[in-house]
Amino acid sequence: MTKAELIEEVSRVVEMTRKDSEVIVEAIFDSIVRSLRGGDKIEIRGFGSFRTRQRQPRVGRNPKTGTRVDVPAKRIPYFKPSKELKDLVNTSSGGDAQAAATPSPDGGGSAPIP
Secondary structure, three states: OOHHHHHHHHHHHHOOOHHHHHHHHHHHHHHHHHHHHOOOOEEEOOOEEEEEEEEOOEEEEOOOOOOEEEEOOEEEEEEEEOHHHHHHHHOOOOOHHHHHHOEOOOOOOEOOOO
């Protein structure tokens, strides 16, 4: 899903204009970025948490030339999904997602493994 598709979905579900939905989505993203820049942790119950992790400085290598390059320390954003989100992603509404993802023993089609 792209950002534009997310805006369209919010607009449809909440029954508001696309422009108003875009303002809401942008405000949420801006709030998350601002909090992460400030070193805060964002926790959305039932969805997951956003935080930053510190990467230590290291010596890297330019893959093209092979020369050594000093890579500075930096903070990277990290998302950890909640248990509820993991469960929702891994359960299907009709029980077909697991069967479709599991190949049958003969290699053709999809059949649940007993």
